[in-house]
Amino acid sequence: MKDILLTGDRPTGRLHVGHLVGSLRQRVELQDQDNFDKIFIEIADAQATTDNSGNLQKVQDNVLEVALDYLSCGIDPNKCTIFLQSQIPELSDLTFYYMNLVTLARLERNPTVKQEVKYREFGNSIPVGFMTYPISQAADITGFNANIVPVGEDQLPMIEQTREIVRTFNRLYGETLVEPEAVLPKNKVCLRLPGTDGSAKMSKSLGNCIFLADTEEEVERKIKGMYTDPNHLRVEDPGKTEENPVFIYLEAFSTPKHFEEYFTEGEYKNLDELKAHYERGGLGDMFVKKFLIYVMQDILEPIRKRRKELEKDIPGVYKILFEGSDKARKEVQETLKKVKSAMGLDYRNNQELINSQQEKYNN
Ligand code: TRP
Secondary structure, rough: OOOOEEEEEEOOOOHHHHHHHHHHHHHHHOOOOOOOOEEEEEEOOOOOOOOOOHHHHHHHHHHHHHHHHHOOOOOOOOEEEEEHHHHHHHHHHHHHHHHHHHHHHHHHOOHHHHHHHHHHHOOOOOOOOHHHHHHHHHHHHHOOOOOEOOOOHHHHHHHHHHHHHHHHHHHHOOOOOOOOEEOOOOOOOOOOOOOOOOOOOOHHHOOOEEEOOOOOHHHHHHHOOOOOOOOOOOOOOOOOOOOHHHHHHHHHOOOOHHHHHHHHOOOOOOOOHHHHHHHOOOOOHHHHHHHHHHHHHHHHHHHHHHHHHHHHHHHHHHHHHHHHHHHHHHHHHHHHHHHHHHHHOOOHHHEEEEHHHHHHHHO
């Protein structure tokens, strides 16, 4: 049996270059290999409502932004099923039954939930739906029988929670659900790209992201303003390349082609040579930033171009989402049937039950 892959994003903001190296590129690569039977990419709009109930406009706006970002970076709707979580009511049914297989204490211990609760300053006012979203995520994954789930590190507790639900379900009601496996990005720098300000994570609220949809001017301005090594004051000073976002981005994005094209005299043949010069001193920040600008524009330009094309036909983008959602829904309907049957709730298709009960009354 071939693999079934499912992954997704909450539509709470435009996607940025951290998403590009962390997940989007990998999806584009995977869709062209034939190890996968099916690939599902979920825009988790229902999950996004769990902490945005007072601001659903944000969710609505970003469904389209995320869809445009997906398509413009090369995710092909003929190879991947892109769908909207909210359009599949059967996912809520699954969530409801899984809720009985998880304790409140277990949810409260989930490290990602814990961290998010703290970060969102919910205090004593945690919405019930927010608390339970890991269960709904288990429905997302198992609803499609997905065995491979590419995610960022922060999502590992969600996959673990899903695996526990699967094991409990199968133990109580018989082998029904597939236990998924998380797959992290292979390249270490791609696990989590720092923000342009040097903080550990790119986040919209910190204003330290380079978005896929940024204009050429925005990209240039953001890179020029990037944090580097704060002790690298004069060009002659030795500089640090570790924890220096400019070098981390070069590590994540530059290729031999970029070195060849930009350093036409062969000044630097690869990143190690550039790093070595910076570390021994004599290389200015702006010099390195200009190279990074070249690299990023080279990568973002085709994405921007495709986005401009897609923006001309928004109904067409929605059509892709609706068709994907219809196709995805059929999968979950099948799973829900199996789940209800395993739980003894599928009365309509259980003539045997009805007959045997009749029999009891006959005697
Ligand atoms: N929780 C994920 C995030 O915040 C999004 C998500 C929802 C997801 N359902 C999923 C990821 C299923 C992988 C599989 O990014």
